[in-house]
Every structure is written in structure tokens, then in C-alpha cells.
Amino acid sequence: MGWAIALHGGAGDIPHSLPPERRLPREACLRHCLQIGVDALTSRKSPLDVIELVVRELENNPHFNAGRGSVLTTSGTVEMEACIMDGKSMRCGAVSGLTTVVNAISLSRLVMEKTPHLAYVGYGLQYIVFYQEYHYTTRMLQGIETVDASHFITQENVERLKQAKEANRVQVDYTQPVEKDVKRDELKPDGDSQIGTVGCVAVDSEGNLAAATSTGGLVNKMVGRIGDTPIICAGTYANSLCAVSATGKGEAIIRGTVARDVAALMEFKGMSLQEAAALVVGDRVPKGHVGLVAVSATGEVTMPFNTTGMFRACATEDGHSEIAIWDS
């Protein structure tokens, strides 16, 4: 028993040749976020508070595909989505299609905790709220910071979109850049044509669990495309056994009902966290498509992936901590 926390900045075909100028800032952010999370857990903040805090930090960092630094849709715009789930009550909240909200995860939390609907009393409400500009209402956005849509767009992502369009395909979290014609004037730096989802899972020393995921989605995605992140069965899930946040190819994660299945294997087949997560990543999703972080009520952590790499970090109360990208 004891607290535990794990977080990720996306799984995919992260090349081993990733240049330092792209690797170091991300590692630094993971380290920073891990520290924030650990500090919050040790000061006995609730897991919900902890994961929201950590994911906000990841969203604000332009090196990860969430919030600022989100990848672009085929129209060159940003559409963000996020989801949060409280394992104890099993309340959840999700949002999608956001264009101006600085921290999608905080809006998800608001949806989970505050949105009224047809007079349900004593229920935590959950639903995905898909907002486009004209759907925003003042009461909903109380306390939620919004900015001009241009805030989220980074030059790297403008480049990624251009590259994806040239290659005429929808890119996953990480794919190797397409072979370039050597006569081209511009030399693209090696690797890293994609950046991935962010997420965090945590358990406190009482065994309360929570999961959160946030993303800009797939590069060059169709406008209005919703991925696995805000879908409870797929990208985000927490109950009294475990909390899971997945990353990778959204469509494959949806079909594989990844996040729910980790918990279901534990519940219905009595598997351990590690076994369940390994099975889901190994069996239910094709190779190269998924990674996840998960913690259990008893303070275990697991971070399996079947892609080349996954930006990740974790720490447990007994002093174990890890920050990594590829397989050790």
C-alpha cells in the first residue's frame, strides 16, 4: 500500500535518434510534473486534485500534444479534448472540440462536478460536452480561462501538419518522418514528426484512484474527429481497482476498449495490474499503436507500451521513481 503516481506525454514511434533539443525539454517537463505530483500526494491532496494539477502542467507545456502545443486538424486549427474520472465515485467528465479553453482537463472536471442536467440529485453527472465557439455559456465557463485560439498553435505543429499533408496521411502520436527528397532545400531535423497525448493516474495511501487524459488528437485529423481520450471505455478509466490513461492510435484504443479492459481483467479474471495491462497492450491492440500508464489501489504502477517509445514518469511511496522514453 502507499501512494503512487504515473504520467505520460505520449506513446509512438519516437526515434532513438531524437535530437537532444527535442528530448531534453520533454524529459525536463516530465521530471517537473512528476515532482509536482509527488509533492501534492505527499501533502495529502486528493488524487483528483493531483492529476488535474499534473495534466494542467503538461497541457501548458508546448512540447506535448495537449493544450498549447496541440497538433493541428486538417484545417490548421486546434481541437482539444480531455477526460477525468474519479475511481471512488466513478463520476467522470469529458470534453471535446475545444478551441479556446486553456486547460481542457479543468473543464472536464467542471463537467464532472457541476453541470446540472434534468434535476439529477445526488448523482455525479458525466457526459461529454462538445463545445464549439458558439456553444459556450457564461455559467459553464466560470473559472475556466479562455484565450484566443492562436495561443495553442506552435510552429512545430504547423510544420507537422504540412509534412502530414505532403505525405497525405493521418499521423499517429509518433511516426518517423517520410523519406525526403534530398534535393529539398530545407533539412528537417531527425525524428519526432509527432507528439502524443498526455495523461496522469494517481492513487493516495487510502487507495483512492483517479485518471486524467488530455490531447490535441491526431495531426491532420478531420475537423470534428473525436479520439479515445474522452471515451471512458477507451482512453481514460478509473474504478476502485485501478486508474488507467492510454495513448497512441485513438481508433485502435477505442476498438480495443483499452482502459476499461485493464480494470475488467483485474476484476473478472483476478489478474494483477501488471498482468492485465501487459495483456491489453500485448493482445488487444496491434503493435505500434498503444501505451498506457496505470496504478492500482494497492500502490502498484505499470507503464507498458507496444510502440517504439513512450514519454513517461512514475513514482511510488516506497521511493521508486523513473523517467523514461524507450525500453530500459
Add this chain to the structure above:
Amino acid sequence: MGRGWAIALHGGAGIDPNITLHRQQEAKEHLSRYLNLGVSAIRSSLPANDVVELVVRELESDPLFNSGKGSALTEKGTVEMDASIMDGTRRRCGAVSGLMRVKNPVSLARLVMEKSPHSYLAFSGAEEFARQQGVELVDNEYFITDENRKMLKLAQDANTIMVVHFHLIFPNIHFLLFFINLNFVHATMIVLLKIGWQFDNSIPITGHAYLPETVGCVVVDGQGRCAAATSTGGLMNKMSGRIGDTPLIGSGTYACNLCGVSCTGEGEAIIRATLARDVAAVMEYKGLGLQEAVDFVLKEKLDDGAEAGIIAVSREGEVACGFNSIGMFRGFATEDGFMEVAIWDSMKQ
């Protein structure tokens, strides 16, 4: 029990106990008609994916049910529709949300599954895809019925229409009271508590209008292939942009090589219970049979007091159904000649 085809369809769980006899007849007639259409399609060797789409299209076009034409209205008086479809054999899926002009949402969901690189499209992006695919588009007006306009007005004028379920602990009595305002509920509860009544805390006070929502169909064809599809207009007076369980794979709809499942009822509860996926998961991971699985998830996975209904078929040619609400519009048929259309009386205990 053996292999063979099977089909189940539903027109929503949670039915107004005061529904007129005429209305009940009408619903049963329509359900029978669509059931027979589905059966004919299966008999002409149409694959499961085609059959579920075809049946749900009929339900969508029928203003009697809450999907497509006849969808519940948003707080703005418009219609925003969701749908999803899943192909059990290859575990592919397609879903759409927030549709305002697409005549048959389930067909667009199928196109998302088969013709787009994605699994789920919403709002303007989905409508743009629809335009590109050349699907039939109509004005939002087409989906709106006078009856639903009236229901919306009622709900909005009164703040909400609520039917509140109270469970008195001692003596053990369940009773329902109609309220038009949440404040009245609170006031009533306070009075009752003050005079010494005790309520069962484990049943949250819920309020909802008796507006069955969602339609769905599940099929296993002659080749043992399972498919499931669900479609809805959502909750009456919902916030624009609100998405419920229907388009969420694993919650409202699921299919794999073992079974096909479609759910209806309280969206939020179905989402958090990942109801459709759990039916399949307990079959897969606990070895339960189809009806056992449906009964298990309804009993163990739904929040206390939450209402839902499930239809399911297995690759062995079985059908199963379960609901804990007052009634569920449904119909079933299997290859060995069994056929039934019903509204009341849950099949489980």
C-alpha cells in the same frame, strides 16, 4: 441452443406507465414491422452489419421513437442526434454526434466506420463528411415533431418534468410522486423527514421525464457474425453539445466475435458502467452465458436507482434482454422460429 441467426431491436427503456393502449398498439405494430424486415434481410443472407443498419434506419425514420425523426429536442428547440455501429467480426466501429441535418445518423456512423480514417466524428465535422459522402441531408425541421415541441415547452416552462422515485425504508414501500420543480422535491423531502419518515439513502433521488430514448438493433447472422447499432436524439431539453452513451463504444454499443449489445436508459449511468462492453467482458473473462451476462451487469454494474435496458445476441444464435425500468419497447426473433414483441414485463425474474 445452437448456431443460427438471431435479431433483437429496441425502441427505448423507461416507458410512461400511463401510455395509452392505442399508443402501445401502435408501437408494437411498428416494432413488429421492423423486426420482420430485419428477419427477411437476414434470410436473404445480408450480413449482420447491413441488417442492423437497415433496422435502425427504419426506427430513425419513425417519429414514434426518439431517434432521427421524432428525436427529443435540445434546450434550443433543435435536434442533435448521435449514433454508433460496431462490426463484431473485425471489431471496427463508427460513431457520430451532434448531427442536425443527416436524415439517417446510423448510416453516417457506418460510413465513418468504412470510409473515413477515424471512428468518431461530431458536429460540423461530421456534417461536412456527410456532405462529402453525398448522404441525404434535410432541414433540422424535418426531425422535429409537434409532440416533442410540446414536451419541450412543458419541460422548460416547469423548469423540469420530474418523476421522483422514493423508497421508504420502513415499511418497505416504493412510490412515485410527480413534481414540476426541484424545489418542491426538496421541500417535500424535508417535510417527510421531519415527520419521521426514513428514506433509503442508497437510492439517490432521481428525476426524469418518461421519454424513452434511443433505438437499437443487434444481430447475429447465419455465419455467426455479430453486429450492434444504436441511435438517439438524446434527452429532452438537453444542453446543446451534450453527448450521452449512445455514440460511445463500450457504453451504448459494443460488438465482438462473441456478441452484439445495445443499451438504452440513463446515459450517464450507462457510460460510467461501460455497460455494453461489460456484457461482453463478463462473457469473455468470466465465461458467463449471454443472458447471465446481461443480468449480471444490470444488477452489479449499474448504480442503484439508475435505469437501463439491454438487448444482446450471441454468436451461438441466442437473444437476451434485461431492463430494470418500467418497460422497454423491444422485439426478438431467432432462427428456430421464436418471435416476440413486448413492452412490459422484464424477461428477467
